[in-house]
Amino acid sequence: MGEGMGNESQIMPYISSANIxxxxxxxxxxxxxxxxxxxxxxxxxxxxxxxxxDKENFGRxxxxxxxLEMAELIAEQMYIFEKVAIPLGAKMHHVKLHGALYNDCxxxxxxxxxxxxxxxxxxxxxxxxxxxxxxxxxxxxxxxxPFANEVFADRTYQLDGHLTPRYLEHAMIHETEEACLQVLxxxxxxxxxxxxxxxxTIEADTICIHGDGENAIEFAKxxxxxxxxxxIEIAYT
Numbered sequence: 001m002g003e004g005m006g007n008e009s010q011i012m013p014y015i016s017s018a019n020i021x022x023x024x025x026x027x028x029x030x031x032x033x034x035x036x037x038x039x040x041x042x043x044x045x046x047x048x049x050x051x052x053x054d055k056e057n058f059g060r061x062x063x064x065x066x067x068l069e070m071a072e073l074i075a076e077q078m079y080i081f082e083k084v085a086i087p088l089g090a091k092m093h094h095v096k097l098h099g100a101l102y103n104d105c106x107x108x109x110x111x112x113x114x115x116x117x118x119x120x121x122x123x124x125x126x127x128x129x130x131x132x133x134x135x136x137x138x139x140x141x142x143x144x145x146p147f148a149n150e151v152f153a154d155r156t157y158q159l160d161g162h163l164t165p166r167y168l169e170h171a172m173i174h175e176t177e178e179a180c181l182q183v184l185x186x187x188x189x190x191x192x193x194x195x196x197x198x199x200x201t202i203e204a205d206t207i208c209i210h211g212d213g214e215n216a217i218e219f220a221k222x223x224x225x226x227x228x229x230x231x232i233e234i235a236y237t
Contacts, residue, residue: 001211002027002035002049003058010217012038014224016236017045017206019096019129022077025051025059032084039090045236046090047129050077051098058212059099060166070111071118078122093236094148095119096129096208097136106134106162113139120145132202133161148205151186153179153223154213157194161202170195172213179219180226183207187232206236 001008001018003026012018020035021027027035039046050073051059065073074095081092097105097115105111112135119126120143130136132149140147154173156164164171173179186192186207191199209219227234 001039002031003212004031005212005216007211007217008035008038011209011211011220012042012044014220015044015209016234017047017093019047019049019094019098019208020081021049021051021098022080024053024055024073024077025098026055029080029084032081033088036085036088036090040088045093046085047094047096047127048078048081048092049096049098050074050101052101059101062100062104067110067114071114074115074118075122078119092123092126094127094129096150102131103163105136106131109135109139112136113143116140116143116145129206129208131162132204149203150206150208151183151192151202151204152208153183154208154210154215154219157192157200157202159194159196159198159200161200164195174215176215176218176222179215180222183223184226184230187227188230 002020018039020032023029023032036046052063054061085092105115116139128140128145128147129150130147132151137147137149156170156173158164182192186202186204190201190203192202193199209216
């Protein structure tokens, strides 16, 4: 959220936590402030959503950074988030990386380690949202940082547990019913179907809906209703 889509007020009533852009891949200080205010009004936990500094490509193209540059990139965006959040009375609940930065860390042990260490140096209580079963989650476990296995309602999966790259066909889920069924399958069966046709085991603590998706509002409403109808509690720790 806070990425300039303008749909935050319509989505907030249906979610429990929001990943809010810090202005590097999208948005600015004004959108950050307004989104945090909306989250507070709806009792939604707020988290920093750091990305590569690349608004032209919405942070979805990888960049070659040293580990020191990676640490500085994440720390700077967390500082920006806290500078806006603290005067509003908001506390950073979690950190979730954005786009290519998220995927790069999910696959790279060294990047994941520096990411976790950077968060840990700032606040050892902040929860890491990372791709379920990824290097990010593994490093959080090793280093003792709180974490949440993240799964996706609007993305498809590969056999190795990673998300289908956006440049491939069928990377996104566009049908509301399909998104709801995927969420229920993950929660109830700890399984998700892959585009190769075989299901894989997956663990879920938090579900992501992309706020910039064309069906984001509809997905949020439908998934919220589906979870409630199936007596699944929506909450954050």
